[in-house]
Amino acid sequence: MVTKLMNWFDDRLPLTATIERHLTKYPAPINMNIWYLAGVLLVVVLVIQLASGIWLLMNYEPTAEGAFASIQYIMRDVKYGYIIRYMHTTGASAFFALIFLHMFRGMMYGSYQKPRELLWVLGWITYFLLCALGFTGYVLPWGQMSFWAAQVIMSLFGSIPYIGEDLLTWIRGDYLISGITLNRLFAFHVVLLPLALIAVVFVHILALHEVGSNNPDGVDVKKFKDADGVPLDTKPFFPYDVMHDLYAIGVFLIFFVAIMFFYPDGGGYVIEYVNYEAADNLKTPEHIVPSWYYTPYYAMLRAVTFPLFGLTAKFLGFVVMAAGIAIFVALPWLDRSPVKSIRYKGIYSKFFLALFVISFLALGYLGAVPSTPARTIAAQIFTVCYFAYFLLMPIYSKYETCKPVPDRVQLG
Amino acid sequence: MKKKGQILIFVVIIAASMGSLKVLAAAGAACGSFLSEDGLTKGECKEAYVNAKDKASLQRGAQVYMNYCLGCHSLKYARYKKVSEDLEIPLSMFQENLMFGDQKMGDLIQIGMDPKESKEWFGNAPPDLTLEAGLRGPDWIYTYLTSFYIDESRPLGVNNKVYENVGMPHVLIDMQGTPRSVCKQIPAFADNGGIKQDPLTGEQLTEEKCGFLQVDNGTGEMSPQQFDQTMLDLTNFLAYMTDPLKVERETIGTYVLLYLFIFTMLSYLLYREFKKDLH
Numbered sequence: 001m002v003t004k005l006m007n008w009f010d011d012r013l014p015l016t017a018t019i020e021r022h023l024t025k026y027p028a029p030i031n032m033n034i035w036y037l038a039g040v041l042l043v044v045v046l047v048i049q050l051a052s053g054i055w056l057l058m059n060y061e062p063t064a065e066g067a068f069a070s071i072q073y074i075m076r077d078v079k080y081g082y083i084i085r086y087m088h089t090t091g092a093s094a095f096f097a098l099i100f101l102h103m104f105r106g107m108m109y110g111s112y113q114k115p116r117e118l119l120w121v122l123g124w125i126t127y128f129l130l131c132a133l134g135f136t137g138y139v140l141p142w143g144q145m146s147f148w149a150a151q152v153i154m155s156l157f158g159s160i161p162y163i164g165e166d167l168l169t170w171i172r173g174d175y176l177i178s179g180i181t182l183n184r185l186f187a188f189h190v191v192l193l194p195l196a197l198i199a200v201v202f203v204h205i206l207a208l209h210e211v212g213s214n215n216p217d218g219v220d221v222k223k224f225k226d227a228d229g230v231p232l233d234t235k236p237f238f239p240y241d242v243m244h245d246l247y248a249i250g251v252f253l254i255f256f257v258a259i260m261f262f263y264p265d266g267g268g269y270v271i272e273y274v275n276y277e278a279a280d281n282l283k284t285p286e287h288i289v290p291s292w293y294y295t296p297y298y299a300m301l302r303a304v305t306f307p308l309f310g311l312t313a314k315f316l317g318f319v320v321m322a323a324g325i326a327i328f329v330a331l332p333w334l335d336r337s338p339v340k341s342i343r344y345k346g347i348y349s350k351f352f353l354a355l356f357v358i359s360f361l362a363l364g365y366l367g368a369v370p371s372t373p374a375r376t377i378a379a380q381i382f383t384v385c386y387f388a389y390f391l392l393m394p395i396y397s398k399y400e401t402c403k404p405v406p407d408r409v410q411l412g
Numbered sequence: 413m414k415k416k417g418q419i420l421i422f423v424v425i426i427a428a429s430m431g432s433l434k435v436l437a438a439a440g441a442a443c444g445s446f447l448s449e450d451g452l453t454k455g456e457c458k459e460a461y462v463n464a465k466d467k468a469s470l471q472r473g474a475q476v477y478m479n480y481c482l483g484c485h486s487l488k489y490a491r492y493k494k495v496s497e498d499l500e501i502p503l504s505m506f507q508e509n510l511m512f513g514d515q516k517m518g519d520l521i522q523i524g525m526d527p528k529e530s531k532e533w534f535g536n537a538p539p540d541l542t543l544e545a546g547l548r549g550p551d552w553i554y555t556y557l558t559s560f561y562i563d564e565s566r567p568l569g570v571n572n573k574v575y576e577n578v579g580m581p582h583v584l585i586d587m588q589g590t591p592r593s594v595c596k597q598i599p600a601f602a603d604n605g606g607i608k609q610d611p612l613t614g615e616q617l618t619e620e621k622c623g624f625l626q627v628d629n630g631t632g633e634m635s636p637q638q639f640d641q642t643m644l645d646l647t648n649f650l651a652y653m654t655d656p657l658k659v660e661r662e663t664i665g666t667y668v669l670l671y672l673f674i675f676t677m678l679s680y681l682l683y684r685e686f687k688k689d690l691h
Contacts, residue, residue, distance in 0.1 A: 072543075240687075247680045257672060
């Protein structure tokens, strides 16, 4: 009966072939480690965000007058509304935590190198979309931090020479941040950006299954195949990876649920305390801090304190900040190393990658605390280190001595 | 060996990120010029022991709030009915003692005061307090409530250690008595942390420090301990207001976690069985 049904479908749609190609028989390298979990967990979080988002939408009111109160309506009067909302807020932070780990994995094992350049670029687009989703979503509760964070971020467009002011008015749809701005950010957050995100993630996974997963040794597993043409150093996705991922999802959800139910504010990082007050355009909060996942870039923005070539410091800071996010996309063409994985790369690559991680974390810290002259200097130094990892890569990756790469993956 | 190295890097990076967040969270939380009772710390809030399960305390807090605070401070995101249910106050008793005017049980807890007029009277419209405990934290609220003192230079004759030059009158002055900012002799501390002593007589040295709060004896309806407890109840009530479903949330959370532990354990056992094929 089932076979008959499947045959009926297979005659009209490549159903079995698709399932086998993308799920059951997808060959995954046998030496994948803990870093490879971030990808599947990102898909889990994407589903959590979509589901909780739809339910939030059922009771949210996208107007300047009603937005803040409608969030409280969800939190208090909607049955289990608080679970839905905390799921969404915790999910937002989890999304970024996981994508940072996912990107770092790629940088560590050279997952962006040929033939995975496009895969990396698609992943970078999802990161960019996620940043946009995080920003637009953060404005929707229309609390004090929502309003003033929007004010700060949007004003960056105003710093563009010549067209800035007009562009800013056009983007806001008003002469100041208002209900009109809220409406358009709302439209982006619930329709355009998630739609684009789903599409790009879909293509990202398609591309992954075309070129195959990289692995911690960065060796090409497709070199050695068995009689059926299946690479020797791989295992079928089902059941081995599915069982493994199921276990990993369980562990992840334990942490997720612990935050969601017991520390939903996350110490002021998942939901900022200042956002417990409704937006008030006459009252500026003492410290305007972006969400924790933007703080490295916020630190870069503030690090540029001097005008240059007739351009304002603010505009230059904006450019540096945007470049900090954009530069990831160039990685496949900056790396001239003959080997992929950090395991076989030379000492300079290891040094610069470590420097990058330290700079990123330090900038993250500096972006979250009020700035002082000493902290500004520190932020400037770390910004230079951050970019040094990328911009010096063509040199240090080319002229360092690498270790010989084995033919097959190494276990143990 | 290599696998262990990777896991180590993973753990170190996660721990470093969590660590920096922890450092950040510890900073802040300022209580103005509030001086602790021993005179050693300034600007740190007193710790408020809030307990969402202490229904008696919440009921007392609600009573004080509805009688003394609701005149000016609305709770406009909360409903009467929910409060009476959560605090287990019988409907008729709630309506008789805690509701004034012709509101219905399903109404939001609003006030009749016009914000424009109150801005003229106090300099600022009294804020809604539904989410105040989330915004400032219970410790701040408790310290603020117990930090009013007489200051004739202010229009309303009172000032506050936590919120300098606040526009709010000391509504609970009859209850507390007359609080004053006074100077006291306190033991002087040496740089090494020990109490300074006179080198000849061995007597402990003291120094004068100002800014302590003291209530004039016998002026209040309540003893200092009673007043303190009442303010804790009020703080507890406001903490409940911000997070009314805390108890329910944590109960559900416990069950969800329990389920996930079992799920994860079973999925681990299953994974272990399949893993045997691979090596």
